Amino acid sequence: MNRSFRLPAIVLAGVLFAQAASAQKTTGANKKLVERGKYLVTIALCNDCHSPKKFGPNGPEVDESKLLSGAPSHTPLPESPAGVLGPDKWGVVASNDLTTWFGPWGISFAKNLTPDVETGIGSWTEDMFIRAIRTGKDMGEGRQILPPMPWQLIGKATDADLKAMFAYLKSLPSIKNAVHEPIPPSMGTVHEPIPPATGATK
Template sequence: MKGRVASAGVAVVVVALMAAYGGPTAHAREPAPNAVTAPFAAGSDTAAAARGAKLAAVGNCVACHTATGGLPLAGGLPLQTPFGVIYSTNITPDNETGIGGWSLDAFARAMRRGVSSDGHLLYPAFPYPHFTHISDADMGSLYAWLMSRAPVKAPAPHNELIFPLGFRPIMAVWNLFYLHTGTEPPPSPTEAPDVVRGRYLVESLGHCGACHTPLNRLGAERRDRALQGGTIDGWDAPALTNLASRPTPWTQAQLVSYLRTGLASAHGAAAGPMRPVTRMLADASASDVEAIAAYLLALPSGGPGVPEHPVASPSASAAPVSTAPGGGANLFSAACASCHAEGAPMSSGDARPSLSLPRPSTPTAHATWSVSSSMESTGTKAIARPSCHHWPTHSRMRR
């Protein structure tokens, strides 16, 4: 409740700022771009559409624009934000409820500036602050692919936002402060080509910072803490900086495997919102995923005052870790072996996640297991529930 009150207070401040910058009539809408002169002919540019399919996999388009049980790209997925619920829209080429009547110019304007085809402003739950950096060639390929999909008639549900955020012209002030259009700074002459490509994908189509960068009270990414960890749908999105020099360091092969399969030896399995991302990246260009991994591994540490390997504090209900001989083995046998022991039937992506880690140089890299002090009674026995207080590379549900 306090969070919603604070968000409402922020919204009131934004309205005041908007008035100071000329009021709603100055920023409410933009004129519609040139209308489509002829329907886009599916198959007219199959090569561009094929490239667009690979790029859409990097952008995770299908996962965000497909509701549970819905048709691909037809929208309707609820996105929970501190400001209310925003529903993803239909991006199939349906003329009435999708983007079938959009020209390439209209599509590019929405992607880069957050302005819909009819001129109304979009909300940054759609990550146009990242998509603004997409190249013309990649934008054309994405457009060709989307227009080659089967049209689906599916109007988007109405958003459920706190007052007064349903008033879209407010976003004009947000864009004034937080939308940085144009291309990214030129790469350093010493940067390897795959690192340059990876940076472009991470900062634009991949929009990794949308989850892995902390947000301010207005829902904008804190650029001074880029990729230093954030939250999404109640899950912690870990920092992506300094991966190559962690106590259990990532290698190029491990990171590529994680991104394409959701699994990496010595690091574990993707979970929560990251799992559908890895499913999409399995269909992306292998060279692009290699480039993303190369760029992430080249990132330095988080910066001054930010710990490189944040460790969650044990919960108040956690009891001390048992040091009795065989205690860890007994706990593993009771709680983990059914999935992770040799010969266990569980598999994920053709491989079972390994729980064995190489001994790190510092003890903080270990997963610390403890027995909760709250015991569930089942007849005459009490079952100890293990809780993992720190796992270096996993997202975990925020309680």
């Protein structure tokens, strides 16, 4: 190699090595963050409502192929025994897969938490996620997040924990599933048809 090119080549090699080492360090740190987030999402029981279920000998079990993708678009409505629920009779009735819930607030459908841009949280920022959990507002500034979502409890988590949970959710495979809009009590009983899905949440 010509001496005039030797020094730039050495410098370039050093820069590339430093960049690779930095990327590897970042990837390692992000992997730990995602693993921490997975742990937190698991113990916070997010799968109980946000993951569709398969039915086996032990009853409903999380469908790993649809992890945290929310209430399926064609979820049948749960039926409410007449006179059991009302403004002065607090309680809930759920669909078989526990992704759709009926109570005095109306009917709520568990949100698609996968990073699908159109139907999940793909367009959400970390700040939006934290504000949503802290304030109980959709996207941190929208409508009220409905029961049974325990945002009041999860909102007590540290910023670091919420960032880890968000990193894990963003690492999931994107699943396109347009979750139905909530149905307020004023629209009638749970026996009426579900309005068309538009991609909203619980």
